[in-house]
Amino acid sequence: xxxxxxxxxxxxxxxxxxxxxxxxxxxxxxxxxxxxxxxxxxxxxxxxxxxxxxxxxxxxxxxxxxxxxxxxxxxxxxxxxxxxxxxxxxxxxxxxxxxxxxxxxxxxxxxxxxxxxxxxxxxxxxxxxxxxxxxxxxxxxxxxxxxxx
Numbered sequence: 001x002x003x004x005x006x007x008x009x010x011x012x013x014x015x016x017x018x019x020x021x022x023x024x025x026x027x028x029x030x031x032x033x034x035x036x037x038x039x040x041x042x043x044x045x046x047x048x049x050x051x052x053x054x055x056x057x058x059x060x061x062x063x064x065x066x067x068x069x070x071x072x073x074x075x076x077x078x079x080x081x082x083x084x085x086x087x088x089x090x091x092x093x094x095x096x097x098x099x100x101x102x103x104x105x106x107x108x109x110x111x112x113x114x115x116x117x118x119x120x121x122x123x124x125x126x127x128x129x130x131x132x133x134x135x136x137x138x139x140x141x142x143x144x145x146x147x148x149x
Contacts (some may be wrong), residue, residue, distance in 0.1 A: 004031070009051040012036060013043045018096065088129075091122035095130045 008029070015139040016036060042050040077085070084100045098114045111131040118127055128135055 006048070006051055009039045010043075010048055013039050013051070014096065016040055018099065035048050087123060088126050089130070091126035092130050093116070094122060095127060 012025060012029045012031065013036075016022060017040075018027065022033050022036055022040075024035050026077070029036075039051055093115060094116060098118060099110070109131055114119060115127045115133060117132050124135075
């Protein structure tokens with residue numbers, strides 16, 4: 001069993017493709033650059049499906065699986081779960097497009113501005129999760145300038 005989920009690997013690869021820094025991406029996700037390099041290579045060679053097992057290159061699996069686990073390897077999702085996932089992915093795509101359009105470094109101010117821009121179209125909880133921002137940072141008003149006395 002893989003230590004990292006497919007979704008996690010995909011997020012790390014997307015982050016790298018956006019900022020083009022393996023070290024910053026590895027630091028951001030708390031992973032080694034070796035893992036990240038494998039995932040990037042696998043994604044570039046075979047797409048998101050290749051991230052499932054990035055080290056294997058069309059080799060037969062070495063572990064023995066029971067036939068029942070091969071028939072239905074994944075849990076079927078309910079319609080509500082699929083809709084939830086679709087909403088999340090739409091928010092994520094919009095967020096990444098907006099960041100790319102702004103052509104800014106992914107600093108907190110840029111992330112907050114992007115979340116503010118997109119919050120009318122997408123649920124705030126998804127945008128905050130994608131941007132890795134705490135809710136309090138986004139909702140606090142900017143400090144007021146001191147009045148001269």
